[in-house]
Amino acid sequence: MKVSKYEFNSQEQAEEKIAALPHLTYEDGNEYATHSHTIVKIGYIVIEQGEYDDEGEETKPPVLADKYSVDVLWNEAEITTVDEEAILDEDGMVVTPEVTSVDHPYGWKTKALDLEDEGVHKFFGVTYQDNKM
Protein backbone atom coordinates (compact mmCIF):
# COMPACT_ATOMS: atom_id res chain seq x y z
CA MET A 1 0.00 0.00 0.00
CA LYS A 2 1.09 3.56 -0.71
CA VAL A 3 -0.31 6.70 0.86
CA SER A 4 -0.40 10.04 -0.95
CA LYS A 5 -1.86 13.41 -0.15
CA TYR A 6 -3.04 15.76 -2.88
CA GLU A 7 -4.28 19.32 -3.26
CA PHE A 8 -6.50 20.21 -6.21
CA ASN A 9 -7.56 23.64 -7.36
CA SER A 10 -11.20 22.79 -6.80
CA GLN A 11 -13.54 19.98 -5.85
CA GLU A 12 -14.51 19.68 -9.51
CA GLN A 13 -10.91 19.11 -10.52
CA ALA A 14 -10.51 16.43 -7.85
CA GLU A 15 -13.74 14.70 -8.89
CA GLU A 16 -12.51 14.69 -12.49
CA LYS A 17 -9.28 12.91 -11.56
CA ILE A 18 -11.11 10.42 -9.34
CA ALA A 19 -13.61 9.65 -12.11
CA ALA A 20 -10.74 8.96 -14.52
CA LEU A 21 -9.51 6.04 -12.39
CA PRO A 22 -10.50 2.55 -13.63
CA HIS A 23 -14.25 2.06 -13.84
CA LEU A 24 -16.88 0.27 -15.87
CA THR A 25 -20.17 1.29 -17.37
CA TYR A 26 -22.74 -1.25 -16.19
CA GLU A 27 -25.89 -2.35 -18.02
CA ASP A 28 -27.93 0.21 -16.07
CA GLY A 29 -25.83 2.93 -17.72
CA ASN A 30 -24.14 4.04 -14.53
CA GLU A 31 -20.40 4.03 -14.03
CA TYR A 32 -18.80 2.11 -11.17
CA ALA A 33 -15.25 2.14 -9.88
CA THR A 34 -13.36 -1.07 -10.48
CA HIS A 35 -10.17 -0.11 -8.69
CA SER A 36 -9.52 -0.94 -5.05
CA HIS A 37 -7.87 2.29 -3.97
CA THR A 38 -9.28 4.06 -0.91
CA ILE A 39 -9.99 7.69 -1.74
CA VAL A 40 -10.83 10.13 1.03
CA LYS A 41 -12.14 13.54 0.08
CA ILE A 42 -10.84 15.71 2.90
CA GLY A 43 -12.28 18.79 1.24
CA TYR A 44 -11.34 22.36 1.98
CA ILE A 45 -9.26 22.16 5.17
CA VAL A 46 -10.09 24.56 7.99
CA ILE A 47 -7.17 26.96 8.40
CA GLU A 48 -8.81 29.26 10.93
CA GLN A 49 -11.27 27.94 13.48
CA GLY A 50 -14.79 29.27 13.60
CA GLU A 51 -16.25 30.81 16.73
CA TYR A 52 -19.10 29.29 18.73
CA ASP A 53 -21.33 30.41 21.57
CA ASP A 54 -21.90 28.58 24.88
CA GLU A 55 -24.45 26.29 23.26
CA GLY A 56 -22.04 25.39 20.51
CA GLU A 57 -23.84 27.44 17.87
CA GLU A 58 -21.56 28.92 15.25
CA THR A 59 -21.18 32.68 15.56
CA LYS A 60 -18.36 33.05 13.05
CA PRO A 61 -17.71 30.51 10.30
CA PRO A 62 -14.28 28.92 9.98
CA VAL A 63 -11.90 30.07 7.25
CA LEU A 64 -11.28 27.34 4.70
CA ALA A 65 -8.25 26.67 2.48
CA ASP A 66 -8.66 27.52 -1.19
CA LYS A 67 -7.35 24.09 -2.26
CA TYR A 68 -9.39 20.86 -2.17
CA SER A 69 -7.56 18.07 -0.36
CA VAL A 70 -7.73 14.37 -1.15
CA ASP A 71 -5.87 11.52 0.57
CA VAL A 72 -5.45 8.18 -1.20
CA LEU A 73 -4.46 4.74 0.02
CA TRP A 74 -3.25 3.30 -3.26
CA ASN A 75 -3.37 -0.42 -3.92
CA GLU A 76 0.25 -0.75 -4.98
CA ALA A 77 -0.40 -3.62 -7.40
CA GLU A 78 -2.80 -1.44 -9.37
CA ILE A 79 -0.33 1.42 -9.86
CA THR A 80 2.73 -0.69 -10.61
CA THR A 81 4.05 -0.78 -14.15
CA VAL A 82 6.60 -3.18 -15.62
CA ASP A 83 9.45 -1.13 -17.05
CA GLU A 84 11.56 -4.07 -18.17
CA GLU A 85 10.47 -7.68 -18.55
CA ALA A 86 12.43 -10.37 -16.72
CA ILE A 87 15.01 -12.23 -18.78
CA LEU A 88 14.96 -16.00 -18.37
CA ASP A 89 17.51 -18.61 -19.44
CA GLU A 90 16.71 -21.76 -21.38
CA ASP A 91 15.65 -23.53 -18.22
CA GLY A 92 13.27 -20.76 -17.25
CA MET A 93 15.50 -19.46 -14.49
CA VAL A 94 15.63 -15.71 -13.96
CA VAL A 95 18.79 -14.14 -15.38
CA THR A 96 17.68 -10.55 -14.98
CA PRO A 97 14.69 -9.85 -12.77
CA GLU A 98 11.72 -7.81 -13.89
CA VAL A 99 12.05 -4.08 -13.28
CA THR A 100 8.93 -2.35 -12.01
CA SER A 101 8.04 1.07 -10.77
CA VAL A 102 5.22 2.54 -8.72
CA ASP A 103 3.91 5.97 -9.57
CA HIS A 104 0.90 8.23 -9.26
CA PRO A 105 -1.77 7.68 -11.91
CA TYR A 106 -1.74 10.13 -14.83
CA GLY A 107 -2.52 13.67 -13.78
CA TRP A 108 -2.12 13.10 -10.04
CA LYS A 109 1.63 13.60 -9.56
CA THR A 110 1.64 17.36 -9.97
CA LYS A 111 -1.02 17.64 -7.27
CA ALA A 112 0.87 15.51 -4.73
CA LEU A 113 2.12 17.01 -1.49
CA ASP A 114 5.25 16.09 0.44
CA LEU A 115 4.44 16.74 4.08
CA GLU A 116 6.81 16.26 6.98
CA ASP A 117 4.03 15.14 9.31
CA GLU A 118 0.84 13.10 9.01
CA GLY A 119 -1.37 16.04 8.06
CA VAL A 120 -4.97 16.24 9.22
CA HIS A 121 -5.95 12.69 8.23
CA LYS A 122 -4.57 9.16 8.52
CA PHE A 123 -5.51 5.69 7.39
CA PHE A 124 -6.14 3.36 10.34
CA GLY A 125 -2.80 1.76 11.27
CA VAL A 126 -1.02 2.98 8.12
CA THR A 127 1.21 6.01 8.44
CA TYR A 128 1.80 8.48 5.64
CA GLN A 129 5.45 8.96 6.55
CA ASP A 130 6.25 5.25 6.31
CA ASN A 131 4.23 4.63 3.15
CA LYS A 132 4.30 7.80 1.11
CA MET A 133 5.12 7.69 -2.56
Place this chain on the structure above:
Amino acid sequence: MAIPKLALIPAAQGDKFYSLLPSDGLGDFTFTRGSSATRINAQGLIETVSDTSSRLNYDLLNGKVDSCPHYILEPSSTNLITYSEDFSNSIWIKSNASITANQIVSPDGGLNADLLTSSSGSSLHSVNNNTSQTVTVGDNITLSVFAKKGTYSIIQLTSSTFYSIYANFDLENGVVGSYSSTNASIENLGNDWYRCSFTDTVIGTANSRIQINIVENLQSIRNSNFDAVGNETVYLWGAMVENKTFKTSYIPTTTTIITRAAETATDSGDSELFNDSQGVLYIESKSFDNTIALNRKIVLGDGTLSNGVEFSYQTTTNKIQFIIRAGGSISLGIETTAFDVTEFTKIAIQYKLNEGKVFVNGNQIGATYTNIVSPTINRLDLKFGSGFNFEGKVKEIRVYNEALTDVELASLTTI
Protein backbone atom coordinates in the same frame (compact mmCIF):
# COMPACT_ATOMS: atom_id res chain seq x y z
CA MET B 1 -28.60 -34.65 2.43
CA ALA B 2 -25.54 -34.27 0.21
CA ILE B 3 -22.27 -33.00 1.66
CA PRO B 4 -21.33 -29.53 0.35
CA LYS B 5 -18.20 -29.19 -1.76
CA LEU B 6 -17.49 -25.82 -0.19
CA ALA B 7 -18.43 -24.74 3.31
CA LEU B 8 -17.43 -21.36 4.70
CA ILE B 9 -18.15 -21.31 8.42
CA PRO B 10 -16.35 -18.42 10.13
CA ALA B 11 -14.00 -19.91 12.71
CA ALA B 12 -10.67 -18.14 12.29
CA GLN B 13 -9.30 -14.81 11.15
CA GLY B 14 -6.14 -14.16 9.18
CA ASP B 15 -5.22 -13.28 5.63
CA LYS B 16 -8.12 -15.38 4.25
CA PHE B 17 -11.77 -16.09 4.68
CA TYR B 18 -11.22 -19.71 5.64
CA SER B 19 -13.48 -22.46 4.31
CA LEU B 20 -13.94 -25.60 6.37
CA LEU B 21 -14.51 -27.58 3.17
CA PRO B 22 -12.54 -28.43 1.15
CA SER B 23 -9.86 -28.95 3.78
CA ASP B 24 -6.94 -28.32 1.40
CA GLY B 25 -7.45 -24.54 1.32
CA LEU B 26 -8.81 -24.45 -2.23
CA GLY B 27 -12.05 -23.03 -0.92
CA ASP B 28 -10.43 -20.17 1.00
CA PHE B 29 -11.15 -16.61 -0.15
CA THR B 30 -8.40 -14.06 -0.74
CA PHE B 31 -8.99 -11.25 1.75
CA THR B 32 -7.87 -7.63 1.41
CA ARG B 33 -8.20 -4.48 3.49
CA GLY B 34 -5.63 -1.72 3.23
CA SER B 35 -5.84 -0.59 6.84
CA SER B 36 -6.44 -1.76 10.39
CA ALA B 37 -9.98 -2.10 11.70
CA THR B 38 -11.81 -2.99 14.90
CA ARG B 39 -14.00 -5.98 15.68
CA ILE B 40 -16.00 -7.29 18.63
CA ASN B 41 -14.17 -10.34 19.92
CA ALA B 42 -15.49 -13.47 21.66
CA GLN B 43 -15.34 -11.69 25.02
CA GLY B 44 -17.54 -8.91 23.68
CA LEU B 45 -14.69 -6.41 23.68
CA ILE B 46 -13.75 -4.05 20.86
CA GLU B 47 -10.24 -4.78 19.61
CA THR B 48 -8.07 -3.64 16.74
CA VAL B 49 -6.91 -6.07 14.05
CA SER B 50 -4.12 -5.36 11.59
CA ASP B 51 -4.47 -4.59 7.90
CA THR B 52 -3.56 -8.19 7.00
CA SER B 53 -6.32 -9.80 9.02
CA SER B 54 -9.94 -10.57 8.22
CA ARG B 55 -12.39 -10.02 11.04
CA LEU B 56 -14.23 -12.71 12.93
CA ASN B 57 -16.88 -10.53 14.52
CA TYR B 58 -19.40 -11.30 17.26
CA ASP B 59 -22.78 -9.63 17.54
CA LEU B 60 -24.11 -8.78 20.97
CA LEU B 61 -27.70 -9.80 21.57
CA ASN B 62 -29.24 -7.96 24.52
CA GLY B 63 -25.76 -7.44 25.92
CA LYS B 64 -24.66 -11.05 25.57
CA VAL B 65 -22.13 -12.29 23.02
CA ASP B 66 -23.67 -14.36 20.21
CA SER B 67 -21.68 -17.60 20.31
CA CYS B 68 -21.87 -17.88 16.51
CA PRO B 69 -19.50 -15.34 14.89
CA HIS B 70 -19.57 -14.00 11.35
CA TYR B 71 -17.14 -12.55 8.86
CA ILE B 72 -17.71 -8.84 8.36
CA LEU B 73 -17.09 -6.94 5.12
CA GLU B 74 -17.44 -3.18 5.56
CA PRO B 75 -17.13 -0.23 3.22
CA SER B 76 -14.49 2.40 3.75
CA SER B 77 -15.42 4.96 6.38
CA THR B 78 -13.79 7.90 8.13
CA ASN B 79 -14.26 8.98 11.73
CA LEU B 80 -14.54 12.71 11.13
CA ILE B 81 -13.70 13.83 14.66
CA THR B 82 -10.41 13.80 16.55
CA TYR B 83 -9.79 12.57 20.11
CA SER B 84 -12.72 10.20 19.86
CA GLU B 85 -11.99 8.64 23.27
CA ASP B 86 -10.44 11.55 25.13
CA PHE B 87 -13.29 13.82 26.20
CA SER B 88 -10.87 15.65 28.51
CA ASN B 89 -8.98 16.99 25.50
CA SER B 90 -9.56 20.66 24.73
CA ILE B 91 -11.10 19.76 21.36
CA TRP B 92 -14.14 18.81 23.46
CA ILE B 93 -15.80 22.01 24.66
CA LYS B 94 -17.47 21.56 28.05
CA SER B 95 -20.56 23.64 28.63
CA ASN B 96 -21.85 23.70 32.22
CA ALA B 97 -20.25 20.31 32.65
CA SER B 98 -16.90 18.72 33.41
CA ILE B 99 -14.99 15.65 32.32
CA THR B 100 -12.92 13.35 34.52
CA ALA B 101 -10.72 11.11 32.40
CA ASN B 102 -10.20 7.35 32.65
CA GLN B 103 -12.71 6.47 35.35
CA ILE B 104 -14.02 3.04 34.41
CA VAL B 105 -13.37 0.17 32.00
CA SER B 106 -14.58 0.98 28.48
CA PRO B 107 -15.92 -1.37 25.77
CA ASP B 108 -12.33 -2.10 24.68
CA GLY B 109 -11.47 -3.47 28.14
CA GLY B 110 -9.13 -0.61 29.07
CA LEU B 111 -9.50 1.81 31.98
CA ASN B 112 -10.17 4.71 29.62
CA ALA B 113 -13.85 5.69 29.78
CA ASP B 114 -14.45 9.28 30.85
CA LEU B 115 -17.01 10.65 33.30
CA LEU B 116 -19.27 13.54 32.25
CA THR B 117 -20.65 15.47 35.23
CA SER B 118 -23.22 18.26 34.98
CA SER B 119 -22.83 21.50 36.88
CA SER B 120 -25.77 22.74 38.97
CA GLY B 121 -28.45 25.05 37.64
CA SER B 122 -30.79 25.38 34.70
CA SER B 123 -28.72 25.35 31.55
CA LEU B 124 -27.40 23.21 28.71
CA HIS B 125 -24.98 20.61 30.10
CA SER B 126 -22.84 19.26 27.28
CA VAL B 127 -19.56 18.23 25.71
CA ASN B 128 -19.10 19.27 22.11
CA ASN B 129 -16.34 18.07 19.79
CA ASN B 130 -14.88 21.04 17.97
CA THR B 131 -13.12 19.22 15.12
CA SER B 132 -13.46 21.44 12.08
CA GLN B 133 -13.60 18.79 9.39
CA THR B 134 -15.94 19.96 6.66
CA VAL B 135 -18.70 17.67 5.45
CA THR B 136 -20.85 18.19 2.39
CA VAL B 137 -24.32 19.63 2.79
CA GLY B 138 -26.81 17.02 1.62
CA ASP B 139 -24.63 14.04 2.57
CA ASN B 140 -25.88 11.39 4.94
CA ILE B 141 -24.19 11.50 8.31
CA THR B 142 -24.23 9.08 11.24
CA LEU B 143 -23.25 10.10 14.76
CA SER B 144 -22.53 7.55 17.49
CA VAL B 145 -21.10 7.33 20.98
CA PHE B 146 -20.63 4.60 23.56
CA ALA B 147 -22.30 5.58 26.83
CA LYS B 148 -23.04 4.08 30.24
CA LYS B 149 -25.23 5.36 33.04
CA GLY B 150 -23.58 6.93 36.05
CA THR B 151 -25.80 8.61 38.62
CA TYR B 152 -27.96 9.68 35.68
CA SER B 153 -29.12 7.95 32.53
CA ILE B 154 -30.74 10.28 29.96
CA ILE B 155 -28.51 11.76 27.25
CA GLN B 156 -29.06 13.56 23.99
CA LEU B 157 -26.89 13.16 20.93
CA THR B 158 -26.86 16.12 18.57
CA SER B 159 -24.62 18.33 16.51
CA SER B 160 -24.10 22.03 16.76
CA THR B 161 -23.73 22.36 13.03
CA PHE B 162 -26.36 20.05 11.56
CA TYR B 163 -29.07 22.20 13.13
CA SER B 164 -32.23 20.65 14.56
CA ILE B 165 -31.23 17.02 14.44
CA TYR B 166 -30.95 15.12 17.70
CA ALA B 167 -31.92 11.91 19.46
CA ASN B 168 -32.50 11.09 23.13
CA PHE B 169 -31.37 7.87 24.79
CA ASP B 170 -32.19 6.11 28.07
CA LEU B 171 -29.06 4.35 29.38
CA GLU B 172 -31.04 2.69 32.19
CA ASN B 173 -33.53 0.82 30.04
CA GLY B 174 -31.74 0.84 26.69
CA VAL B 175 -34.43 2.68 24.74
CA VAL B 176 -34.50 5.56 22.26
CA GLY B 177 -36.65 8.54 23.14
CA SER B 178 -37.79 11.30 20.83
CA TYR B 179 -35.61 12.11 17.87
CA SER B 180 -35.72 14.39 14.88
CA SER B 181 -33.40 12.39 12.69
CA THR B 182 -34.03 9.80 9.97
CA ASN B 183 -33.52 7.03 12.50
CA ALA B 184 -31.93 6.39 15.86
CA SER B 185 -30.80 3.24 17.61
CA ILE B 186 -29.34 2.03 20.88
CA GLU B 187 -27.26 -1.15 20.95
CA ASN B 188 -26.73 -3.06 24.19
CA LEU B 189 -23.05 -4.01 24.51
CA GLY B 190 -23.32 -5.56 27.95
CA ASN B 191 -22.02 -4.32 31.31
CA ASP B 192 -24.48 -1.40 31.01
CA TRP B 193 -22.66 0.00 27.97
CA TYR B 194 -24.72 1.11 24.98
CA ARG B 195 -23.77 2.42 21.55
CA CYS B 196 -26.18 5.26 20.82
CA SER B 197 -26.48 6.47 17.24
CA PHE B 198 -28.58 8.32 14.73
CA THR B 199 -28.48 9.14 11.04
CA ASP B 200 -29.58 12.22 9.15
CA THR B 201 -28.73 14.55 6.32
CA VAL B 202 -26.22 17.33 6.68
CA ILE B 203 -27.79 20.77 6.62
CA GLY B 204 -26.64 24.21 7.66
CA THR B 205 -23.01 25.01 8.19
CA ALA B 206 -21.29 21.71 7.80
CA ASN B 207 -18.59 20.68 10.21
CA SER B 208 -18.23 17.22 11.67
CA ARG B 209 -19.23 18.28 15.18
CA ILE B 210 -20.89 15.96 17.67
CA GLN B 211 -22.40 17.02 20.97
CA ILE B 212 -23.56 14.98 23.95
CA ASN B 213 -26.03 16.65 26.32
CA ILE B 214 -27.36 15.56 29.71
CA VAL B 215 -31.09 16.28 29.37
CA GLU B 216 -34.17 16.12 31.57
CA ASN B 217 -36.14 13.32 29.91
CA LEU B 218 -36.61 11.26 26.76
CA GLN B 219 -38.87 13.92 25.25
CA SER B 220 -36.47 16.83 25.75
CA ILE B 221 -36.09 19.00 22.68
CA ARG B 222 -32.71 19.74 21.18
CA ASN B 223 -30.29 21.70 23.37
CA SER B 224 -32.92 22.23 26.07
CA ASN B 225 -31.96 23.58 29.46
CA PHE B 226 -31.96 21.10 32.33
CA ASP B 227 -32.24 22.18 35.97
CA ALA B 228 -29.48 19.92 37.26
CA VAL B 229 -28.57 19.33 40.91
CA GLY B 230 -24.96 19.19 39.81
CA ASN B 231 -24.09 15.58 40.45
CA GLU B 232 -25.65 13.99 37.36
CA THR B 233 -23.09 11.76 35.68
CA VAL B 234 -22.76 9.47 32.67
CA TYR B 235 -19.73 7.65 31.25
CA LEU B 236 -18.60 8.21 27.67
CA TRP B 237 -16.22 6.52 25.24
CA GLY B 238 -15.66 6.21 21.52
CA ALA B 239 -17.52 8.98 19.69
CA MET B 240 -17.78 8.82 15.92
CA VAL B 241 -19.12 10.90 13.02
CA GLU B 242 -19.12 9.32 9.57
CA ASN B 243 -20.52 10.03 6.10
CA LYS B 244 -22.71 6.94 6.08
CA THR B 245 -26.39 6.00 6.26
CA PHE B 246 -25.55 3.54 9.05
CA LYS B 247 -22.97 3.22 11.81
CA THR B 248 -19.94 1.08 11.03
CA SER B 249 -17.37 -0.52 13.30
CA TYR B 250 -15.71 1.91 15.65
CA ILE B 251 -12.64 3.83 14.38
CA PRO B 252 -10.54 5.31 17.20
CA THR B 253 -8.86 8.67 16.63
CA THR B 254 -6.40 10.91 18.43
CA THR B 255 -4.68 13.83 16.69
CA THR B 256 -6.18 13.33 13.22
CA ILE B 257 -9.34 12.02 11.64
CA ILE B 258 -8.88 8.40 10.51
CA THR B 259 -10.13 6.19 7.66
CA ARG B 260 -10.71 2.45 7.68
CA ALA B 261 -10.30 1.02 4.15
CA ALA B 262 -12.92 -1.15 2.44
CA GLU B 263 -12.43 -4.90 2.46
CA THR B 264 -12.97 -7.67 -0.08
CA ALA B 265 -13.10 -11.48 -0.15
CA THR B 266 -12.67 -13.08 -3.55
CA ASP B 267 -11.63 -16.03 -5.70
CA SER B 268 -12.51 -19.20 -3.85
CA GLY B 269 -12.37 -22.59 -5.58
CA ASP B 270 -11.80 -23.56 -9.20
CA SER B 271 -13.44 -25.42 -12.07
CA GLU B 272 -12.56 -28.77 -10.52
CA LEU B 273 -14.22 -27.93 -7.22
CA PHE B 274 -17.53 -26.70 -8.61
CA ASN B 275 -20.06 -28.37 -10.87
CA ASP B 276 -21.45 -26.00 -13.47
CA SER B 277 -24.22 -28.33 -14.63
CA GLN B 278 -26.12 -28.44 -11.34
CA GLY B 279 -25.83 -27.41 -7.72
CA VAL B 280 -26.96 -25.12 -4.91
CA LEU B 281 -25.49 -21.87 -3.61
CA TYR B 282 -26.47 -21.39 0.04
CA ILE B 283 -25.78 -18.19 2.01
CA GLU B 284 -26.63 -16.93 5.51
CA SER B 285 -25.93 -13.22 5.66
CA LYS B 286 -27.28 -9.78 6.42
CA SER B 287 -26.83 -6.26 5.09
CA PHE B 288 -25.75 -3.25 7.14
CA ASP B 289 -28.72 -1.20 6.01
CA ASN B 290 -32.16 -1.68 4.50
CA THR B 291 -31.34 0.78 1.72
CA ILE B 292 -27.87 0.83 0.17
CA ALA B 293 -26.21 3.00 -2.45
CA LEU B 294 -24.91 0.24 -4.72
CA ASN B 295 -25.90 -3.40 -5.36
CA ARG B 296 -23.81 -5.84 -3.28
CA LYS B 297 -23.27 -9.30 -4.74
CA ILE B 298 -22.08 -12.83 -4.03
CA VAL B 299 -21.48 -14.70 -7.28
CA LEU B 300 -20.70 -18.32 -8.08
CA GLY B 301 -19.41 -17.89 -11.63
CA ASP B 302 -16.32 -17.21 -13.67
CA GLY B 303 -15.34 -13.76 -12.46
CA THR B 304 -16.94 -11.99 -15.43
CA LEU B 305 -20.23 -10.14 -15.75
CA SER B 306 -21.53 -12.83 -18.13
CA ASN B 307 -21.77 -15.99 -16.05
CA GLY B 308 -22.94 -16.63 -12.54
CA VAL B 309 -25.37 -17.78 -9.93
CA GLU B 310 -25.88 -14.43 -8.24
CA PHE B 311 -27.23 -13.26 -4.91
CA SER B 312 -27.39 -9.55 -4.14
CA TYR B 313 -28.71 -6.87 -1.86
CA GLN B 314 -30.19 -4.18 -4.12
CA THR B 315 -30.45 -0.42 -3.81
CA THR B 316 -34.23 -0.54 -3.40
CA THR B 317 -35.24 -0.89 0.27
CA ASN B 318 -34.99 -4.51 1.46
CA LYS B 319 -34.73 -5.84 -2.08
CA ILE B 320 -32.88 -9.13 -2.56
CA GLN B 321 -32.20 -10.31 -6.10
CA PHE B 322 -31.38 -13.79 -7.41
CA ILE B 323 -30.06 -14.35 -10.93
CA ILE B 324 -28.76 -17.22 -13.01
CA ARG B 325 -26.83 -15.81 -15.95
CA ALA B 326 -25.05 -17.72 -18.71
CA GLY B 327 -23.29 -16.21 -21.70
CA GLY B 328 -24.69 -12.84 -20.69
CA SER B 329 -28.32 -14.02 -20.82
CA ILE B 330 -30.45 -14.27 -17.70
CA SER B 331 -32.49 -17.47 -17.38
CA LEU B 332 -33.66 -16.90 -13.79
CA GLY B 333 -34.38 -13.55 -12.24
CA ILE B 334 -36.25 -13.33 -8.95
CA GLU B 335 -36.56 -10.34 -6.61
CA THR B 336 -38.23 -9.95 -3.25
CA THR B 337 -38.66 -7.19 -0.69
CA ALA B 338 -40.42 -9.44 1.82
CA PHE B 339 -37.50 -9.70 4.24
CA ASP B 340 -35.69 -7.29 6.52
CA VAL B 341 -32.20 -7.48 5.05
CA THR B 342 -30.61 -6.19 8.25
CA GLU B 343 -31.59 -9.49 9.90
CA PHE B 344 -29.78 -12.71 9.04
CA THR B 345 -31.58 -14.57 6.25
CA LYS B 346 -30.83 -17.99 4.83
CA ILE B 347 -31.07 -18.25 1.05
CA ALA B 348 -30.52 -21.06 -1.43
CA ILE B 349 -30.36 -20.80 -5.23
CA GLN B 350 -30.62 -24.10 -7.06
CA TYR B 351 -29.36 -24.31 -10.64
CA LYS B 352 -29.79 -27.26 -12.93
CA LEU B 353 -30.49 -27.67 -16.62
CA ASN B 354 -34.10 -26.56 -17.11
CA GLU B 355 -34.75 -26.18 -13.39
CA GLY B 356 -33.92 -23.18 -11.25
CA LYS B 357 -35.48 -22.16 -7.95
CA VAL B 358 -34.89 -20.01 -4.89
CA PHE B 359 -35.64 -20.64 -1.21
CA VAL B 360 -35.47 -18.02 1.54
CA ASN B 361 -35.96 -18.75 5.23
CA GLY B 362 -37.63 -22.09 4.60
CA ASN B 363 -39.96 -21.18 1.73
CA GLN B 364 -39.68 -21.11 -2.04
CA ILE B 365 -39.71 -17.59 -3.46
CA GLY B 366 -41.13 -17.09 -6.95
CA ALA B 367 -41.66 -19.75 -9.56
CA THR B 368 -39.56 -22.72 -10.60
CA TYR B 369 -37.83 -21.67 -13.82
CA THR B 370 -37.70 -24.32 -16.50
CA ASN B 371 -35.44 -22.73 -19.10
CA ILE B 372 -32.27 -22.61 -17.09
CA VAL B 373 -28.98 -22.47 -18.97
CA SER B 374 -26.02 -23.49 -16.81
CA PRO B 375 -23.38 -20.80 -16.40
CA THR B 376 -19.63 -21.31 -16.53
CA ILE B 377 -18.49 -21.74 -12.93
CA ASN B 378 -14.90 -21.78 -11.73
CA ARG B 379 -14.82 -19.43 -8.72
CA LEU B 380 -16.88 -17.97 -5.91
CA ASP B 381 -16.57 -14.23 -5.23
CA LEU B 382 -18.04 -11.81 -2.75
CA LYS B 383 -18.24 -9.30 -5.60
CA PHE B 384 -19.47 -9.12 -9.21
CA GLY B 385 -16.88 -8.76 -11.94
CA SER B 386 -14.50 -6.04 -10.80
CA GLY B 387 -16.93 -4.22 -8.54
CA PHE B 388 -20.16 -4.41 -6.55
CA ASN B 389 -18.16 -5.77 -3.59
CA PHE B 390 -20.34 -7.49 -1.03
CA GLU B 391 -20.85 -5.51 2.15
CA GLY B 392 -22.45 -7.17 5.13
CA LYS B 393 -22.08 -9.96 7.63
CA VAL B 394 -21.65 -13.56 6.49
CA LYS B 395 -22.36 -16.47 8.84
CA GLU B 396 -22.15 -19.27 6.32
CA ILE B 397 -21.73 -20.05 2.63
CA ARG B 398 -22.08 -23.52 1.12
CA VAL B 399 -21.90 -24.82 -2.43
CA TYR B 400 -23.45 -28.17 -3.23
CA ASN B 401 -22.53 -29.84 -6.49
CA GLU B 402 -25.88 -31.51 -6.92
CA ALA B 403 -29.49 -30.43 -6.84
CA LEU B 404 -31.40 -30.86 -3.58
CA THR B 405 -35.03 -31.78 -3.04
CA ASP B 406 -37.54 -29.11 -2.08
CA VAL B 407 -37.73 -30.62 1.40
CA GLU B 408 -33.96 -30.37 1.72
CA LEU B 409 -33.91 -26.78 0.43
CA ALA B 410 -36.63 -25.82 2.88
CA SER B 411 -34.82 -27.53 5.73
CA LEU B 412 -31.48 -25.95 4.77
CA THR B 413 -32.90 -22.43 4.78
CA THR B 414 -35.19 -22.63 7.79
CA ILE B 415 -34.20 -20.08 10.42
